[in-house]
Amino acid sequence: MTGVTALRQRLGANMPTGAGVAVSQIEAGGFVSSDGVNFEYAYTPDTTEAYFGNRNFTLKSGPGVATNHATNMAANWYGDNGIAPGVADI
DSSP states (O other), rough: OOOOHHHHHHGGOOOOOOOTTOOOOOOOOOOBBBTTOOOEEEEETTTSSSSGOOOOOOOTTSSSSOHHHHHHHHHHHHSSSSSSOOOOOO
């Protein structure tokens, strides 16, 4: 991520982590691909990834299917090496 490493170096221990902040990650879903695959519930990050340890996910739109896009966005946002690694509730 652009600038995050430099920001962490500059702020050090004063770098905000997002601890205590609940977030929502909204992803598009509900479409059928050109080859007929139904992605109605394809909207979640892959919550089994190690860098999401100790995170609580509440799926608001029914059972989800993980997508690469949602997983990558989540990792950059609140994954262990993301900009807000202290976020615990999604």
